Amino acid sequence: MDTTIAPTPTAPAPAALPRLGAPAPVFEAETTHGRLSLEDFRGRWLVFFSHPADFTPVCTTEFVEFARIAPALRERGVELLGLSIDSIYSHIAWTQTIKEKFGVEIPFPIVADSDRKVAELYGMMMPDQSGTETSRAVFFIDPAGIVRAMIYYPLTTGRSMEEVLRVVDALLVTDKHKVATPANWKPGDKVIVPAPRTVEDAAARKDAGYDYVDWWFCRTEIKD
Known part of the structure; x- marks a missing residue:
């Protein structure tokens, strides 16, 4: 009689989250504005955010609102960069649909992360919530490439754009003064x-x- 005990399966280790005060994980990826890397944003503040999926209602409202605050962020020297694990074709079709249905043009690039490499680097995947969608994560990265703040929201809760602006303003004020x-x-x-x-x-x-x-x-x- 074989008495060998099979090993107990273990859950995969969760991806490590970026750390406040540490360099943001470097990457290069295809986006709706061409191939971009984190280094392309060096010297400027970056709000890098993930959304669960294209062609979803809550994400659509968020993109409309991110587009609304994009000029205010640009005035502050801040760039926007989105990400989901959808394809570049899905991103292009979705942004065109947003322009057609809502009259809003999306002015910032969106990373097409179908292989999930960037999402895993940034801890944007939350397997306990969804194995097929990225979370609503926001990373505030300073001109030196350092992670200065992070905010995570569940899939069911759309983000507050006023809070995004408030955090940016707070970081700029605390650095300056x-x-x-x-x-x-x-x-x-x-x-x-x-x-x-x-x-x-x-x-x-x-x-x-x-x-x-x-x-x-x-x-x-x-x-x-």
């Missing part, structure tokens, strides 16, 4: 002054002209 932004911050609101690093600096906070709550909690206005 070396401050932090509080909950619900939007441009024009006060920002958080970095915590003091010495006893002397803490004692001087009260008379420094800040909106002073305590030595570790001070707000200030900024002027561009």
Whole structure:
């Protein structure tokens, strides 16, 4: 009698997500604007996002809205790049349909990632939610190619474009002024002054002209 015990099957290891503060995974891929690589966006901010599938209602509303905010992002020095695991032909047909049915032209490139290589690099596939669609992921990549923020949404929830703009504005402000932004911050609101690093600096906070709550909690206005 054979008493050999077969090994217990194990689930495949999930793809590692990009890490905040680390270089964004490099790639080169076919897009609706020709072949592009991450390096093509060097020197500019990039909002790189994935959508579950072409010709789906929620994704269509998102693309209409991404197209709406594209000029505002461009004014801020930010480029848009989309991705799904559909083919280049599907992307082209879908964007043409959006223009025909909704009167909106999609101005940014969309990666055709049918082999899922880029999606896997960025952890855009969520097998526990769907094995055939990419998630609604958004990566904010700075001009040096560093991942600065990430947002994930479930398949059933369309993204807030105002939040995309808010995160971009917050990153630009914190980089320029070396401050932090509080909950619900939007441009024009006060920002958080970095915590003091010495006893002397803490004692001087009260008379420094800040909106002073305590030595570790001070707000200030900024002027561009």
